Amino acid sequence: MLPDGSRGYIFKTGAPETGGWRRAGGDGGWTHGRLEVTDDEVLFVDDTEQPSPRRLQAGSIGGDLARSSAIMDKIGDLDFAADLYGALCSIGWRKVTTGKEYWGTWRRAAETVVALRGLRECYTDYFLMGNEGLLTAEVRDALGDIGWTHIEGVDAESRARRALNIVETCEARPVGNTPEWYRLWANGLSYGPELDNRMHVCALSGRANLHEWELFWECFEIPAE
Numbered sequence: 001m002l003p004d005g006s007r008g009y010i011f012k013t014g015a016p017e018t019g020g021w022r023r024a025g026g027d028g029g030w031t032h033g034r035l036e037v038t039d040d041e042v043l044f045v046d047d048t049e050q051p052s053p054r055r056l057q058a059g060s061i062g063g064d065l066a067r068s069s070a071i072m073d074k075i076g077d078l079d080f081a082a083d084l085y086g087a088l089c090s091i092g093w094r095k096v097t098t099g100k101e102y103w104g105t106w107r108r109a110a111e112t113v114v115a116l117r118g119l120r121e122c123y124t125d126y127f128l129m130g131n132e133g134l135l136t137a138e139v140r141d142a143l144g145d146i147g148w149t150h151i152e153g154v155d156a157e158s159r160a161r162r163a164l165n166i167v168e169t170c171e172a173r174p175v176g177n178t179p180e181w182y183r184l185w186a187n188g189l190s191y192g193p194e195l196d197n198r199m200h201v202c203a204l205s206g207r208a209n210l211h212e213w214e215l216f217w218e219c220f221e222i223p224a225e
Helices: 061-067 069-074 078-088 106-117 137-145 156-171 180-184 195-204 210-219
Strands: 011-013 021-024 030-037 042-046 092-095 101-103 148-151
Touching: 061 069, 061 092, 061 106, 069 137, 078 106, 078 137, 106 210, 137 148, 156 195, 156 210, 180 210, 195 210
Parallel strands: none
Antiparallel strands: 011 021, 021 030, 030 042, 092 101, 092 148
16 A cells, blocks of 8 residues: 555565665656555555665766756667666766766666666666667767767776676675575576576675675676577
8 A cells, every 4th residue: 555545566676775665656756665564454655765866967977968958858768778878887988078988887877877867766777687888879879969989998808807706705705694685686596607607696695795796797798699
C-alpha cells in the first residue's frame, strides 16, 4: 500500500550503499523509501529526503550535456541514455576549446546520466548493460555538437592486469557473508574458471567490497558475443 492509500506494483531495490526500496511514480521517476510489514499489510513509506543527483559542474562534460537542449530532448529516451552511459564509460573525451579531458568510470558515467534524466534512478540501473565503452554514431555526433571529441586509444593490457589483481586480492581474503548490495547482480553468477566468474564468487562470498566490484568491471573486457 502506498502513502495515499492506493496500491503500487512496480518496485526496485534502492541504492546499494544505503539499501531501501523505491516505487515507480506516474512521472516515470522513482520515489525512494522503505517497506513496513504489519500483521495484515505491506506498507511503502516514502523517505523524507529523496536522493539528490550528482552536481554537474559548468565546463565539465556533464555540465555541457546539461546545457544542450538537443541532449536534454533525447535523454528521456532510455536507449539514448544507455548509449550515452556506454560512451562515457572508460572512454576519453577532450573539450575542443580548452583541451580539458574526461576519463569516466562506470559509476561517474551512470551518475551523470542519472543527473541528466532527473528521475531519481540509481546509478547501478545502468551497470552491466553490455555497452560499456561502446560508442554509437549518434552519441559521438551529439558530443561533437557540444564541443567534445573522442580520444582514441585505451591501454587494454593495463586494464586487464588491474582486473586480475583485483580478483587475486579478493580471493586471498577469508570467506565471509554475502553482502546485501550483491543481490543486484547475483543472477549473473556461475562457477567457471573465467575471471568474471571468479569475481562473482568473491562478491558472493563477501571477499569483495562494492568499490572493488565496480572497479573490476571498469577494467574487465567483456567478451563480444
